[in-house]
Amino acid sequence: MPFEMRMAAAAGLVVLGCATAFPAHTTERSAFGGRVGATFNLTAYGAVGDNATDNTAAFKKAISAVESAGGGTLVVPAGTFRTGPFNLTSHMTLFLDAGATIFGPTLEQLGPGPAFSMWPVVDALPSYGQGRDHVGPRRTAFIGGVGLTDITVTSSPDSWGTIDGFGQPWWACHCGKEDGLLGGCSGDWYSMYPCEGGAETVTRGHLIEFMHSTDIEISNLYLRNSPFWTVHPFDCQHVTIRNIDIWAPAHSPNTDGVDPDSSSDVLIENFSYHGGDDVIAIKSGWDCFGYEYNHSTRDVVIRNVTAIYSEAAGTAIGSEMSGGMSNITISDCDFTQTQTGLDIKYSEFRGGYVTGIHYKNIIMGNQGRAALTVNSNYGSKNPSCPNEDKPVPCPVSDITYENIIQAPGTTVKAFIDFEGLPSNTIMNVNIKGLNLKGEDSVKCSLVEGTYSDCDACSKCAGLTPA
DSSP states (O other): OOHHHHHHHHHHHOOOOTTTOOOOOEESTTHHHHHSSSEGGGGGGGGGEEEEEEEEHHHHHHHHHHHHHTSSEEOOOOOEEEOOOOEEOSSEEEEEETEEEEEOOOHHHSSTTTTOOOOOEOOOOTTTOOOSSSSSOOOSHHHHHHHEEEEEEEEBTTTTTEEEOEEEOHHHHHHHOOOOOOOTTTHHHHHSSOTTTTOOOOOOOSEEEEEEEEEEEEEEEEEESSSOOOOOEEEOEEEEEEEEEEEOOOOOOOOOOOEEEEEEEEEEEEEEEEESSEEEEEEEEOHHHHHOOOOEEEEEEEEEEEEEEEESEEEEEEBBBBTTEEEEEEEEEEEEOOSEEEEOOTTTTOOOOOOEEEEEEEEEEEEEEEEEEEEOSOOOOOTSSTTTTOOOOOOEEEEEEEEEEOOOOOOOEEEEEOBBTBBBBBEEEEEEEEEEEEOEHHHHHHHHEEEEEGOOOOOSEEEEEO
């Protein structure tokens, strides 16, 4: 049914051919996602989906109308709607109709880099104490919200919409003129989008970020070209992320897929990824600010995730994990074409803890590093911590790997790379079925645990047959 007809049906209006007039909102259950309440049409607030008009003001007006109504559904119709960043409100569905794209601003609207004058700067996260790449504040997210309840960003299960952050100018200012690869960079970005104002000085924003919020759903979407991490729930509860396809080019810096951070009761499922960093990176704060903020990430379920291409991990726990990690299950995933399959990464300066991590039914292949990694010597120290050189204990325990198998026709550079801290041996590792082929490289130190159905595990000092 065409957009106008569905709007009219939702409003209880009579449809006369194609010449239906419909109000800016209705008061019935929405035909776009099913939320009870008013339905709002973005174009009624002056938006034009011509891939040129700056629709930032229209988005903000429409969201203000949703807020005034006590919640509702904002429908983005077919078209390409250029916009700067905006925040949602509580009890709201942002629904992208078939053929709809929310696209970052044009180069002219964005302004010269690295100033990017239309893009606001916001406070650093309390558990980081600074931007992730630079001391001081950071950029806001493309689509975000703080202190919200009951938010959905979605489209039809049969006709996904697209959110494209137009990250290329941001990558250019981050990477500079470097040729080849450096920290996930390629000098090609600068050649295409010259950053004539100098080097980046403020950390880039995420594509979607909700903070201090609860009851969040992000589903049925193509998410493209995030300037930084793609989906970042920070200090959120009851988060569902499902049926999404994330894509960024190879060598696009820090374009992580989904990064739950100091959050709990998180479900991530039915998701594919192509990009320049971790498919999923689970976090809980950075060094002293993280363990002072002390909000762990816990009760996370990840399932049915496919890596098309990643220059980092299938699932990374850390390296920013100073608030702690517990009760995380990753199952039924295909992490072929990742550099490091399953990665727990931290350092003697991180603090926090990792416990109760369960991996099951994971397909591996073509790993450029190890398939299973616990690396206690990873990550830069937070320069904003007053005692950044002070080691902090970080216990890591109760890690289970079950039925880790290999994709046909692939190889693995290394099987296992476990390295604990002198202050904290990795405890109670349990490997039940590791069936991989490759260089048969195994490195183990300061680890204790058991194994079965794992020929390579006999070479790991500290692991004994179950």
